[in-house]
Amino acid sequence: MSPTFRVRHTPKRPSEARDRLLLLLLVELLVLNVADLALTRYAMWLGFATESNGVMDYFLRAGTLPALLFKVGVVSLGALLLWRLRVYVVATVAAALMAFVFAAVVAYQVFWVVSLR
Amino acid sequence: MRDDLTPQPSTPAAPGRDAPPAPPQVAPGPATAGGDRPARRPSWLRAAIWSLVVLAAGTVLGGAGYRLERSYLIKLPEATRTAGGWRLTARSGQELSGLGLNGSRLIWQDGASIEYMDTADGDLILLGPGAGMRVTWDPAVSDRYAVWFEAERQMSVAAELVVYDTVTGRRWSDGDVGSVRSFPALSGSLAVWCSAVKLGQPRILGSYVAGGEQFIPVADGDGAPVVSGGLVVWAQTWTGPFKAREIPGLAAVPVSASLTGGKLTGLALSGRTLVWGQESSAAGSGVVAAVDVDGGGQQTVASGITGLSGPSYDGRTVVWSETAAAGSRVMARRSGSGDAFVVAAVDAAVTEVAVSGGTVAWIQHTGGSYEIVLKGLPR
Numbered sequence: 001m002s003p004t005f006r007v008r009h010t011p012k013r014p015s016e017a018r019d020r021l022l023l024l025l026l027v028e029l030l031v032l033n034v035a036d037l038a039l040t041r042y043a044m045w046l047g048f049a050t051e052s053n054g055v056m057d058y059f060l061r062a063g064t065l066p067a068l069l070f071k072v073g074v075v076s077l078g079a080l081l082l083w084r085l086r087v088y089v090v091a092t093v094a095a096a097l098m099a100f101v102f103a104a105v106v107a108y109q110v111f112w113v114v115s116l117r
Numbered sequence: 118m119r120d121d122l123t124p125q126p127s128t129p130a131a132p133g134r135d136a137p138p139a140p141p142q143v144a145p146g147p148a149t150a151g152g153d154r155p156a157r158r159p160s161w162l163r164a165a166i167w168s169l170v171v172l173a174a175g176t177v178l179g180g181a182g183y184r185l186e187r188s189y190l191i192k193l194p195e196a197t198r199t200a201g202g203w204r205l206t207a208r209s210g211q212e213l214s215g216l217g218l219n220g221s222r223l224i225w226q227d228g229a230s231i232e233y234m235d236t237a238d239g240d241l242i243l244l245g246p247g248a249g250m251r252v253t254w255d256p257a258v259s260d261r262y263a264v265w266f267e268a269e270r271q272m273s274v275a276a277e278l279v280v281y282d283t284v285t286g287r288r289w290s291d292g293d294v295g296s297v298r299s300f301p302a303l304s305g306s307l308a309v310w311c312s313a314v315k316l317g318q319p320r321i322l323g324s325y326v327a328g329g330e331q332f333i334p335v336a337d338g339d340g341a342p343v344v345s346g347g348l349v350v351w352a353q354t355w356t357g358p359f360k361a362r363e364i365p366g367l368a369a370v371p372v373s374a375s376l377t378g379g380k381l382t383g384l385a386l387s388g389r390t391l392v393w394g395q396e397s398s399a400a401g402s403g404v405v406a407a408v409d410v411d412g413g414g415q416q417t418v419a420s421g422i423t424g425l426s427g428p429s430y431d432g433r434t435v436v437w438s439e440t441a442a443a444g445s446r447v448m449a450r451r452s453g454s455g456d457a458f459v460v461a462a463v464d465a466a467v468t469e470v471a472v473s474g475g476t477v478a479w480i481q482h483t484g485g486s487y488e489i490v491l492k493g494l495p496r
Contacts, residue, residue: 017157020164028168047288050248096171103175104182111183116242117286 012087022086025095026079032102033075037068039109048116193232193241194489202476202491203236213487215255215300217263218429218471218478222283224258224265225480225489231256231265233281236476236491244281244288252276257303258283262326264301264308266294273297274316278308280326291326299341307364309335309342309349321351323364335362343386350391350410355380359391361410374408375415382425387432390452392418394437396425405437407452418450419457427470434494436460436477438467447479449494461492 040056041064043049051057059067078098085091157163187193194205194213207213211228218224221237224244231245231253246253246267254276256265261283267290268276278291278301295314302309306327313319314332321342323333335342340351340360347364356378361370372391379397386392389410396403403422407430408415418428424440436449445467450457465481465488472478478491 015159017159017164020159020161021167024164024168025171028172046286048247099168099171100175100178103172104179107176107179108183109179111180115187115240 010088010090013089014087018089018092019086022083022092022095025092025099026083028099029079029095029102030072030075032099032106033071034068035106036102036109037071039106039113041067043109043113043116046113046116191230191243193243194227196234196239196241198239199490199492201493203234203239203489204491205234205489207487210485211487213480213482213489214469215265216469216471216478216480216489217256217258218473218476218491219258219260220473222258222260222263223478223489223491224256224263226253226255226265229253231263231279233258233263233283235283245279247279247288247290250277254297255300257301257308259303259305262303262306262308264291264303264326266297266301266310268297274313276312278310278324278326280308282327291324291329292332294322294332298339302343304344304346307344307347309344311340311342311351321349321362323349333364333367335364335367336360341384343384343391345386345388348386348389348410350384350386352381352384352393356395357381359393370410372408372410373412373415374406377402377404379404383427383429383437385428385430385435387430390430390432392428392430392435394422394425394428396422403439405435407435419448426467429471431472431474434472434477436470436472438470438479445481447477447492449477458495460494461490463490 040051051060059070082091082095192208194207197204207227209228213225213227215226221235223234223236225232229246229252230243233242233244245265250267250269252268252271254266256263263281263283265279266276267279274296275293276297278294279288280291281288294312297312298319299311306325307323308326309323311319311321319339320337321335321340323335335349338353340353342349342351348361349364350359350361352359357376359372359374361372363370377395379395379402382394382396384393390407391410392407394405400423401421403425404420405418405428406415407418418435422439425437427437429436434449434451438445438447441462444464446462447460447467447470448457449460460477463481465483467479467481469480475494476491477494478489481488481490
């Protein structure tokens with residue numbers, strides 16, 4: 001008995017309204033990404049935080065500019081990929097999920113940094 | 118994600134009367150809006166609202182996570198403003214110790230946590246231990262800085278001197294002090310302590326914490342030093358005698374004090390005046406005394422004390438605590454003249470006292486509950 005494989009194709013559903021939402025989510029994501037780096041750098045400057053992500057730690061040790069270029073570069077690539085895949089609903093869902101998580105992380109950092117001042 | 122954000126007017130060409138039914142239209146043509154709902158045009162406003170909803174939901178999650186962490190994991194004491202000052206009730210279930218007060222700056226150790234409060238606004242900050250550190254020692258605070266030791270474990274031979282700047286809000290490590298032998302003391306930016314950088318070789322060391330300079334070797338041997346300005350004083354053993362040196366130059370300063378023979382309960386230095394407490398195991402044997410290190414006469418501040426804790430001295434007032442018939446009494450006596458007076462009588466054991474300006478702070482505990490109380494001195 002041989003197994004039967006079924007390939008599921010995700011339907012393309014182009015939508016101008018969803019494109020607009022995706023674009024705004026990606027812009028928010030890029031802004032939150034920079035805010036995350038700025039808050040992390042500030043907390044490290046204050047001496048209350050260490051970077052637990054080994055890759056980012058490497059770039060942060062090299063300097064703020066290399067860390068910024070790497071972080072913005074990686075997220076921009078991801079954003080570009082999602083934009084290229086915008087005909088799929090899942091691209092917008094993924095962008096929304098990432099914006100949601102980034103917003104949570106940045107909000108936590110803001111509350112925490114404010115509590116130190 | 119709702120897909121009905123899509124404007125979906127469906128206007129397929131009407132089939133001819135005799136033509137076969139048209140096949141269902143597929144992308145890229147517009148899809149139907151589901152049911153009989155009217156189609157909506159793409160809107161930047163609607164997209165912006167949805168994206169802000171996502172942001173708001175994330176912000177709420179982040180804020181909730183922060184609140185949850187503060188409530189259930191960090192557990193800073195609960196601060197309540199009272200008529201006379203502040204009352205901080207520990208929520209961690211750990212012992213409070215290492216009380217330091219300088220102006221509006223209040224610092225203490227809560228279990229392994231180093232906590233700080235600016236009494237002007239009541240804001241509490243968790244200062245330590247830092248990442249990877251599990252053990253701390255009693256902190257000290259001056260008019261700008263706070264210092265304490267942190268290490269990975271209790272018997273560490275590589276403890277770090279950690280500094281917190283109350284003005285900029287920054288904290289940093291001032292270096293590896295080796296094995297800790299005493300708590301640090303601080304005056305301005307000069308910290309002093311006793312530690313063994315080399316195994317079995319304890320030393321009284323100093324450091325200007327703002328400058329990041331090398332440690333100053335004040336003297337060899339053990340002791341728990343106190344500092345005021347550049348004057349460093351320490352007792353060589355738990356029963357004395359006292360030694361003193363000036364920084365810089367490390368000139369020895371002779372301290373002539375008549376000690377009663379009991380165990381030292383505390384040592385405080387302000388300007389050139391050294392105040393100490395001594396008590397043996399006998400009831401009523403506690404004595405608080407003061408001496409000018411430049412050769413002035415020794416003065417007995419209080420005697421006949423049982424259960425002595427402290428003293429603390431800020432240059433104007435000596436404060437200590439003693440056991441009373443029911444609980445404890447926090448006592449004070451102004452330098453120069455006047456009798457000792459009761460600052461507070463509490464139905465609890467007072468373990469530490471501190472004084473600065475016109476404010477007295479003490480740690481009291483009943484059963485397993487610890488509190489820090491701040492109260493203004495009567496004028």
